[in-house]
Amino acid sequence: MGKQLSPASRTGxxxxxxxxxxxxxxxxxxxxxxxxxxxxxxxxxxxxxxxGDILLNEGQENLMMVGxxxxxxxxxxxFCFQNTLIRFRPGPAVVPEFAQAVFVWWRANxxxxxxxxxxxxxxxxxxxxxALPFPLIPVATQRRIVEVIDSAxxxxxxxxxxxxxxRNVRRGALMASMAAVASEEPRAGWVxxxxxxxxxxxxxxxxxxxxxxxxxxPVLRMNNIQSGxxxxxxxxxxxxxxxxxxxxxxxxxxxNRTNSMEHIGKTxxxxxxxxxxxxxxxLVRLIPDLLRVTPxxxxxxxxxxxxxxxxxxxxxxAVQQVNVNPSRLRELEIDLPVDLAEQRRIVAxxxxxDDQIERExxxxxxxxxxxxxxxxxxxxxxxxxxxxxx
Numbered sequence: 001m002g003k004q005l006s007p008a009s010r011t012g013x014x015x016x017x018x019x020x021x022x023x024x025x026x027x028x029x030x031x032x033x034x035x036x037x038x039x040x041x042x043x044x045x046x047x048x049x050x051x052g053d054i055l056l057n058e059g060q061e062n063l064m065m066v067g068x069x070x071x072x073x074x075x076x077x078x079f080c081f082q083n084t085l086i087r088f089r090p091g092p093a094v095v096p097e098f099a100q101a102v103f104v105w106w107r108a109n110x111x112x113x114x115x116x117x118x119x120x121x122x123x124x125x126x127x128x129x130x131a132l133p134f135p136l137i138p139v140a141t142q143r144r145i146v147e148v149i150d151s152a153x154x155x156x157x158x159x160x161x162x163x164x165x166x167r168n169v170r171r172g173a174l175m176a177s178m179a180a181v182a183s184e185e186p187r188a189g190w191v192x193x194x195x196x197x198x199x200x201x202x203x204x205x206x207x208x209x210x211x212x213x214x215x216x217x218p219v220l221r222m223n224n225i226q227s228g229x230x231x232x233x234x235x236x237x238x239x240x241x242x243x244x245x246x247x248x249x250x251x252x253x254x255x256n257r258t259n260s261m262e263h264i265g266k267t268x269x270x271x272x273x274x275x276x277x278x279x280x281x282x283l284v285r286l287i288p289d290l291l292r293v294t295p296x297x298x299x300x301x302x303x304x305x306x307x308x309x310x311x312x313x314x315x316x317x318a319v320q321q322v323n324v325n326p327s328r329l330r331e332l333e334i335d336l337p338v339d340l341a342e343q344r345r346i347v348a349x350x351x352x353x354d355d356q357i358e359r360e361x362x363x364x365x366x367x368x369x370x371x372x373x374x375x376x377x378x379x380x381x382x383x384x385x386x387x388x389x390x
Contacts, residue, residue: 001058001126002081003047005037012038018047018080019072024055026104029070031079039080047080052096054088055081056103056124063122067112067129069103071096086126094134098142101149102135105379108372135379145378152371159364163357170353174304177346180335181306190337196330198292202255204326205279206246210236217242218277222256225268225283228303228354230254232273236280246278251295253286254279255302258323265311265324267302269295284326293336297343300350301334 002018003009016039023030039047049055053072060066069088072079081087088103090096106112111132116122179187186192210219216237224231248254248270256266259282270277279285288298301307310332315322337343376382 001083002085002087003037003039003043004083009037009039014038014040014044016044016080017078018082019049019055019085020082021057021059021084024057024068024070024085026068026107027070027100029055029072029074031074034079044077044080048077049074049079049081049087050076050089052090054090054096054100054103056086056088056129058084058086058126059121059123061121063113063116063118064107064110066116066122066124067103067107069100069107071100086124086129093136093139095139095142095146097146097150099134101146101375102379105375106132109376135381148378149371149375152367152374156364156367156371159360159367163360163364166353166357166360170350170357173349173353174300177349178301178304178335181301181304183335186335189339189342190335192333192335194330195332195334198289198334198336199286199298199330200289201287202326202330203246203285203287205281205283205285206238206242207281208238208240210280211239213237213239216240218274220248220254220270220277220279220283222259222263222266222280222282225254225256225266228268228299230268230270230273232277238278242278248277248279248285251288251290253288253295253298253302255284255286255324255326255329256282257284257326257329258282259321261312261315261322264315264322265302265308267299269299284329292340293334294340294343294347296347296351297336298334300347301336307332 015036017034017036018039019029020035023034049072051073054069055072056067056069057065060068088099090099112124112129113122115128115132116124117128175182180190180192206219210216210221214235214237216239218232218235219238220230220232221236223234250270250272252270254268254270256263258264286298288295302311311324311329312322314328314332315324337346
């Protein structure tokens with residue numbers, strides 16, 4: 001374990017950069033936010049990191065994050081490390097990348113959680129970590145396992161890059177098709193009107209205490225709004241009867257009116273994802289005038305980056321959260337094509353990107369499941385590496 005930070009080391013001579021828990025993520029080290037403390041020459045020799053060293057989080061509030069690890073790839077001695085991390089330095093009989101794969105596997109399978117000391121902060125402990133039996137197999141086999149895992153990881157990165165590219169295309173299409181939002185005057189064929197002119201009503205949802213008893217009425221909350229769509233997982237339920245007027249109807253637009261600045265203004269349209277459902281009071285239901293605006297277009301407008309900024313500008317900051325008054329929201333001016341067919345064309349272009357992203361995400365999910373199963377089989381010894389690839 002590394003050096004403990006103390007008042008003396010904060011200001012003492014020989015300041016040197018060191019890594020801490022905040023720098024170590026699963027499979028990568030973030031060198032952008034590094035602190036320093038005093039290290040003597042002897043301490044730099046003891047705590048200095050070398051390429052191939054593996055750093056593991058020694059303590060975490062989240063038990064399952066204990067032992068999160070990454071391979072050090074910096075210059076020799078450029079960084080030291082704090083005692084909130086454990087350093088594993090492989091010998092000649094251990095391939096560093098193989099050891100890190102083992103540690104990732106151990107963390108995922110709760111090996112570290114099983115030996116951690118559980119208090120308000122769960123601690124792995126250097127001695128408990130050191131007592132774990134390591135799967136020492138021939139170096140050639142270790143390298144082959146690493147190659148197989150790296151091959152799957154490369155495919156994973158390829159799909160992630162594809163998703164990122166499609167998201168950029170979607171953002172470009174949104175900004176181009178709704179350029180009127182940023183213009184001083186409305187474009188030809190478009191109008192600029194207060195939102196209240198095309199959204200005649202805004203309604204709060206239920207305020208009763210919710211529970212997990214599925215015999216109640218499903219209630220949508222902020223976390224059920226994801227990327228402009230309704231995610232009907234992780235539901236909560238209202239245990240008392242809900243007025244008929246508060247049940248969701250096809251085309252209702254849900255707007256998140258209170259939370260952190262990051263989440264304020266998240267919006268989605270209800271598409272009858274469930275047979276029946278209502279919504280929590282910290283969401284607002286916007287009911288559009290269907291003769292003037294489509295619900296899908298309204299969602300895209302509310303999620304436009306410039307509109308999100310305007311929404312944040314009218315929010316009221318309270319303790320640890322912000323709130324948007326629906327009346328003030330409906331005072332904002334909306335730009336929209338007069339022709340409903342043009343609104344639908346804009347939305348169709350964006351939804352085509354969404355559909356492609358969804359397909360890519362499904363492929364990524366399948367690949368990650370296959371990769372995890374492969375790692376489980378290889379590291380547990382259930383499958384010989386020679387059986388995976390020649």
